[in-house]
Amino acid sequence: MAVAKTSRAPETGLDADAMRAMYRHMVRARVLDERLWVLNRQGRAPFVISCQGHEAAQVGIAMALRPGYDWVAPYYRDLAVTLVLGMTPLDHLLATLARAGDPNSGSRQMPAHYGCRRLNIITGGSAVATQVLHACGAALAAKVRGEDAVALTALGEGSTSEGDFHEGLNFAAVHSLPLICVVENNGFAISVPWAKQSHTKDAADRAKGYGMPGVVVDGGDPIACYAAARDAVERARRGKGPTLIEAKVARLTPHSSDDDDRLYKRREVLADEKAHDCLLRFRTALEERSVLAPGDAEEIRAEAMREVDKALDEAEAAPLPAPESALLNVYAED
Amino acid sequence: MAVAKTSRAPETGLDADAMRAMYRHMVRARVLDERLWVLNRQGRAPFVISCQGHEAAQVGIAMALRPGYDWVAPYYRDLAVTLVLGMTPLDHLLATLARAGDPNSGSRQMPAHYGCRRLNIITGGSAVATQVLHACGAALAAKVRGEDAVALTALGEGSTSEGDFHEGLNFAAVHSLPLICVVENNGFAISVPWAKQSHTKDAADRAKGYGMPGVVVDGGDPIACYAAARDAVERARRGKGPTLIEAKVARLTPHSSDDDDRLYKRREVLADEKAHDCLLRFRTALEERSVLAPGDAEEIRAEAMREVDKALDEAEAAPLPAPESALLNVYAED
């Protein structure tokens, strides 16, 4: 396919291949995420928490990183981040089905508690915002050793109310750490809306309290997210310190498979969010720019479906952990 | 004494009596504080932590409150705040000499851990910044009951790095609580300078992260401090929410009687701070405005000395607590 001039995102230099890769990652994440819900409704997966509506932000931002070199402390919605970095649908299906081979935690943790040594994805727990400090520490270590690796962490807008968020961003600013903190603002912390979380307009306003740049970006536009992250990463690599990026995103599902969002989220709001689904938006944009030819999108989706089907078969065939293995890895074993 | 026009602080409406009262409180605090150091050097007081250099800010701000109606959660330097509200040198000498009658804590706590039920001065512990949340809670209770009482809390600039500061200010802003948070910025947290505490110019910049006003005020000028506090108190009483006030002050002593500041604070800096001692500044200003006549300042100081002398005699004659009384008041006694 000849790449027309318009097919290069001008502000970023991203070429058509890169944009197609972006779209492919978004679709993979969405298809996998949808499958997790099917498993949940079938009673095969006790718990699902989604990235749906966050894919554009996650993919755009993650593509600004060097996988396995930079450090990432993600949160439970960051499925698409992990896929961009190199984790696979199989990895996460093993976790969802609680199989021994789950590389995140050996199925000790609930699904969506990401971690991967090989890819420098720092294991996360459930307590929100704690990972911000771990990312600061990873950034500090890189700085102490004189490397130019950066650390990226992500959390929801509600989680910015926690003390650890404050302590981490302040620490990073004071010590000029190579940190990128991404706030994925979907407007709700379970049922609590942003207006009950903060008296500021934007989550990015929090950055002002730390003397660091706070950037608001359209989280439905992966290219804008990429650009913002790339700038922040460059800044960080040059030793110029941390950046806060707020991506305005939508939560297209209830908080998790345990939640019923009808109680607190108006249906029109959700309908509007669905009408502006980032996948639709990006597909349309890429088709308009002829980065995607007619039929490409369907093929990408079909390919993702095949990948997930295959992974699911493999995951289902994989063994559960042995009961007594629960005793292992409390301390380093010698 | 005829009160000349110039003797009324124009922006505040404070009359000459009020300004003299301000000066008197500042002097009482200073004289008492100096006496505590003497006791320490004599081996009669194991621990002293000072308000010296903070008096103007503390007195100005505290005078904007209604004692016994508003709530105050002070910190260990707020000796002058407590005096304005109605505590006495005797109260604090009883604490310093660890006497049973200490109204702050019955000498269970170190000196400078202020508390007074009668005056709504909420008992403070040693962990910094925790009191910010207590003040929020007191403010919330007033709001729930529909009273127009406000809550004021104070802390050092270093303590704004704690998570509780963040959580408290954010909570107060979201719930539009009648809170005034005073940051007494003396440039150091023990040995750590502001530049290692925050990447912002001012501590008041922290307010931007909460969508609340952040006011910087010359902490050496009690009238400016009064004006800032009065505005914040009015705002709070009208239900308009919290304000952060940063008072730029000087720490004229080492951190505490256990500290040696020569290691980390340049002597020229200290000399300069002493040259601009808020007591000198305010005395000069009041004398220039003829609010203080020649000799007044000496008389005020002498009066404070007499008050402290008398209180010290009384405190020394007071009994220590009975050993087994250590067992009391763990839980409410029925």
Place this chain on the structure above:
Amino acid sequence: MPVKSYIEAIREGMRDEMRRDERVIVMGEDVGVKGGVFKATDGLFTEFGEMRVIDTPLAESAIVGVAIGAAINGLRPIAEIQFQDFIMPAVDQIVSEAAKIRYRSNGDFGVPMVVRAPYGGGVHGALYHSQSMEAMFCHIPGLKVVVPSTPYDAKGLLRSAIRDPDPVLYFEHKRAYRLIKGEVPEEEFTVPLGRAATVREGDDIAIFSYGLMTRFCVEAADAIAADGFDCAVVDLRTLRPLDLEAIVGAARRCGKVLVVQEANLAVSVASEVAAIVAEECFEYLDAPVMRLGGPEIPAVPFSPPLEEFYMLNPAKIETRLRELAAY
């Protein structure tokens, strides 16, 4: 008497106290419109409005710290921590502040506050939605710690906790919420703090437990009763302060003691009960004081075989009882 679930009893306990005393407020994450992630506060927002049922920002130290300040200024806050696992950011406010405020003010200030939190495993909640972290708080003078095991106690203890002048941590087993049902009178009643309850009489072995495990202990005791062993089951109910008299009485009477808890054993409530028995009942003991609890691993893992491995059940308790009976 109407039969209620454990969570209904808790909800009604809050509701009734809020009707009775307008100083009582509820605050926490998602406690308002949503009615809590477990629905413990369902209906309270509608009945009492947003001034008394407060959705807080996502910040546990603030939830507890603000509740402390509100309690000092005359309210009776019930602070909900969404899962007990997430109480950790509030430990400073609980341990350094709430627990010490009366003491440090020599009695001038008190903190009449309840902190409610669901604890416990067996619900596929994995490491951070399954923990039993009561031990850390039971060490702390100035706190009271309550764990009910029946709907009756849940309501009665909660009402006492709300009326108590001191800070009470009130931990609810999340698996008990809908599993455990029982009779709860319509009339007002309370259950006193600091008193254990003998929920099964017996003279051969004294079993001490609390929360959901109490129920499992009764089932295990019933199972071995067929073989002629008569176990007393004492539900501790309040873990701080412990009911010394009840513990010492039952241990002396039976001469054999098993302490059962869901949490891991090291430096735990079971340790304390065993230590009390070892100190106070020496001449009455016919066997070692035995403890049964979770393994020494950081928390309950997710995968079903691992979770089952962690969790106690009546069969595991029965095995231990038989060992002790045979001693």
Place this chain on the structure above:
Amino acid sequence: MPVKSYIEAIREGMRDEMRRDERVIVMGEDVGVKGGVFKATDGLFTEFGEMRVIDTPLAESAIVGVAIGAAINGLRPIAEIQFQDFIMPAVDQIVSEAAKIRYRSNGDFGVPMVVRAPYGGGVHGALYHSQSMEAMFCHIPGLKVVVPSTPYDAKGLLRSAIRDPDPVLYFEHKRAYRLIKGEVPEEEFTVPLGRAATVREGDDIAIFSYGLMTRFCVEAADAIAADGFDCAVVDLRTLRPLDLEAIVGAARRCGKVLVVQEANLAVSVASEVAAIVAEECFEYLDAPVMRLGGPEIPAVPFSPPLEEFYMLNPAKIETRLRELAAY
């Protein structure tokens, strides 16, 4: 062998490890130019510079949380908490994160970090500069907890802690800093974690203790030796994991046991030691397992009569030993 104070041994332990391994860094409040409020890090800033001796903002959760992240990314951080009392804001990072990271990643990530903090009373430090809060952490699987009682152990245990692949809480008695002196070899040595030490031999009563109290126990044991009672004093040194073999061995040999600690007793290390003895040594015991600790009050009060009332001393220990000896 040169004689060093307890704090010198700690300082040299850090210094020697920093010389040996450039991954070791120190971070905390005032640890830099000032060298720490107790001077434990004195000289390190000058020798190793601000990249390895880091004055942090005043935020304990950050101190520990950043140390965790740095440890994950290859450093060996020593995080100083200025007073153990102020570790509470970091409890979430310690208990929910550091302790569980190896487990939750199924062994893929580890946290080789030491958290140092001065604990203990007797220095007019009052409620918040005197606490002994080790019990809360000793409950937690995934943590190691160390409390040295001599300069030799202080240095040797600290070096082991720094080299340990898992998070170690290292608590230093602040009154011991200058009070306790002892021989410390110039050559490199370590003291293994997880091993108690018998610091006084004896067959009549086994005394278990740790930290400054170990010294007081030895003094008390010496005092009653004149009357023919021979007490063993076992310094636990590592409080998690406890040295079961040493505890059971000494308790069985002596048949009488006293556990002594500065902290209040409820749900504490003393509870655990007593429970272990009650479970493992039943047939060897000649007397109730006794515990001696601080009273059940929130912390050490300031005023000298109150502080003395709180604190143990050799005389109080001796009284208890005589009771036990007479049993």
